[in-house]
Amino acid sequence: MKRYLGIALAALTAILGTTACGSRRPVLHVYTWADYFDMDVVRQFEREFGCRVRIDNFASNEELYAKLRAGATGYDVIFPTTYMVHLMRRENMLIPLDREQLPNLVHLDPKFRAISADPDNAYSVPYMFGTTGLGWRTDRVPEDFEASWTVFANPEFRGRMSMLADMREAMGAALKTLGYSLNSTDPGELAAAGELLKAWKPQLARYDSEGYRNSLASAELVVVQGYSGDIIMIREDDEVEEVRYAVPREGGSLWADEMAIPAGARQVELAHAFINFFHRPEIAAQNMEYNYYHCPNMAAYELLDDDFLSDPVIFFLLHGDPELLAKCEFIEDLGEANALYTRIWDEVRAAR
Amino acid sequence: MDGRRGGAGHGMRRREWTMSAPSLGWLVVFFAIPTTYILVLSFRPANPLGGVGEGWSLESWRRVFQPEYYAIYARTAWISGAATAICLLLGTPVAYTMARAPARTRAWLLTLVVVPFWTNFLVRIFAWKVLLHPDGLIRHLFGALRLIGPEVSLLNRPEAVLLVLVYTYLPFAILPIYAAADSFDFGLLEAARDLGASRFSAIVRVFLPGIRRGLGVAALLVLIPALGSYLIPDLVGGTRSVMVGNKITQRAFTDRNWPEAAALASLLTVAVFVPLLAVLRRPGSEAGR
Structure with missing residues (x-):
């Protein structure tokens, strides 16, 4: 009996010991998009920096x-x-940001300085570039299918297509189709884009920013507006070989997701270490291979397969068709004009 | 809601207060204060950068009574109203059968009603997405029977929202109706038959009035969550299935217009309260007697 008691006590001390030790490890809270980096990378960070990382996701x-x-x-x-x-x-x-704590920023590709949100990295560091375009299933569309936003007018795919439930992306596709800038604030151009979206609406199954990946993989949807890496992921990871992605011939939106530290952060030093870690060349390469987006880290390029690095979809900014690239734009914040977009987008969503 | 009666004795009063203090406190902290806060927020001006502006404004309330909202209100009302009606229509015969069944069978039937709750709500909605898939079994069956044309989709439409709402909330309708039917004296039905009523009229004129309290509670338990539904229209609804709940989300999360989201939420609270008060304040609506 005594022996069992001894074992129990030993076990108890061990448990208490580990939890006490565990609670001393600092916790880094990361708020990010779903499936955006390899969890092995996070575990490696936890080991190296003796901390725990908690991840929370947002959809927009x-x-x-x-x-x-x-x-x-x-x-x-x-x-x-x-x-x-x-x-x-x-x-x-x-x-x-404290540049002293971010030595890996020397690897940043200078080509993209100018288009970055923050060329001097005073407040943010680019993580991944991607595009917004069309994803489709080759087994459900004619062989001569060409990526164009006008597919949304095609009654052949009625009820099997979706656009993003994102005001700027949906309006952007319509503005591009009409030959306008996707950052237009001209009321006439925006009204025309609104009319075009209303004309496309009867063919759409829904506006969807999250579920479209599963629906394209299961062929519930046949043509979708979506993000490049998300759609490539269906082909590569879910092994649905019929899935394709392209930037439509009218042009699409380019975007860069950045890493930043919000006011009120408690682990500022550890947050810097995390950002710096994500630009360590082998880590950046590992993340690119995981999410099929483009991290502007030159040293990481050298660690990638030639096949991967020459992919014009993933590295659209480097190897995309220059003529098409010229038609693409970054989405900018519009401040006050945001209300105008909201009003037109509301009309579109309320339309019959 | 706390079932207190008006005619309680004076000596009981203090005891009643101490007894109801915890639930009252709960209501104030988790219901009254947040609801009031939302209501106050709806009278503030919107700030285009998000958050709330200075001063006071009726702009949000003016906006929520603009015609472009009417289609959404009408849709919310018909979908949740229809879901309630269908749940009562399906729930009553089930509850009747359960109440008249032998004790052993009854226990089994009750378990069957509750079993779906063992699976997560979200998983069950995704199961419907699989069932209604354009290449799915049901779609093919309907197509083969020539019930629907080749271009008709079962998913992404208001009817799909209605179907999944009925599926989700049917147990909430069955249980209170069953509870009322269980305490109903079925001898009354035989008496009605003896006095010359047909089977149908005995049910309609004796049984249904006898369980009306249960029917009222069942209607509320379906109508209230249905009015505020957000996830179901989001997942199985299409471009024409936006309900008030989805609009509130859009206002709060993408449009950075909190006051308008607050005005819509307040409107929804009122829409929920009207039927609630109508059922709770009806005098003499005791079950069974």
Whole structure:
């Protein structure tokens, strides 16, 4: 009996010991997009820096913004897109970065300095570039299918297509189709884009930013507006070989998700270490191979297979058709004009 | 809601207060304060950068009564109203059968009603997506029977939202109706038959009035969550299935317009309260007697 008691006590001390030890390890809170980096990378970071990483996901920049505005504190690293970085910076929602703690930024590809949200990396560091375009299934469309936003007018795919439930992306596709800038603030151009979206609507199954991946994989949807890496992931990871992605001939949106530290972060030093770690060449390469987006890290390029690195879809900014690339734009924050977009987008969604 | 009666004795009063203090406190902290906060928020101006502006404004309330919202209100009302009606229509015969069944069978039937809750709500909605898939079994069966044309989709439409709402909330309708039917004296039905009523009229004129409290509670338990549904229209609804709940989400998360989201939420709270008060304040609506 005594022996058992001894074992029990020993076990108890061991358990208490580990939890006490565990609670001393700092916790880094990361707020990011779903499936955006390899969890092995996170585990490696935890081991190297003796901390734990908690990950929380958002589905849109607006959700990230709304949550931080609502007073959510305690996040240490966030992954906003360029236009959201501008807005957050104007609103004093970001902490200035300490370049001393980010030595790996020497690997950043200078070609993309100019288009980055923050060329000097005073507040943010680019993580991944991607595009928004069309994904489709080769087994459900004619052989001569060509990627064009006008597919949404095609009654042949009625009820089997989706556009993103994202005001800027949906409006952007319509503006591009009409030959306008996707950052247009001209009321006439925006009204025309609204009319075009209303004309496309009867053919759409729904507006969807999250579920379209599964639906394209199961062929519930046949043509979708979506993000490049998300759609390639269906082909590569879910092994649905019939899935294709391209930027439509009218042009699409380009975007860069950045890493930044929000005001109110508790683990500022560890957050810097995390950002720096993500630009360590082998880590950046590992993440690119995981999510099929383009991390602008030159030293990491050298660690990738030639096949991978020459992929014009993943590395659209480097190897995409220059003529098509010229038609693409980055989404910018519109400040006051946002209300105009909201009004037209509302009309579209309320239309019969 | 706490079932207190008006005619309680004076000596009981203090005891009643101490007894109801915890639930009252709970209601104030988790219901009254947040609801009031939302209501106050709806009278503030919107700030295009998100958050809330300075001063006071009726703009949000003016906006929510604009015609472009009417289609959404009408859709929310018909989908949740129809879901309630169908749940009552399906739930009553089930509850009747359960109440009249022998004790052993009854226990089995009750378990069957509750079994779906063992599976997560979200998983069950995704199961419907599989069932209604354009290449799925049901779609092919309907197509083969020439019930629907080749271009008709079963998913992404208001009817799909209605179907999944009925599926989700049917147990909530069955249980209170069953509870009322269980305490109903079925001898009354035989008496009605003896006095010359047909089977149908005995049910309609004796049984249904006898369980009306249960029917009222069942209607509320379906109508209230259906009015506020957000996830179901989001997952199985299409471009024409947006309900008030989805609009509130859009206002709060993508449009950065909190006051308007608050005005919509307040409107929904009122829409929920009207039927609630109508059922709770009806005098003498005791079950069974």
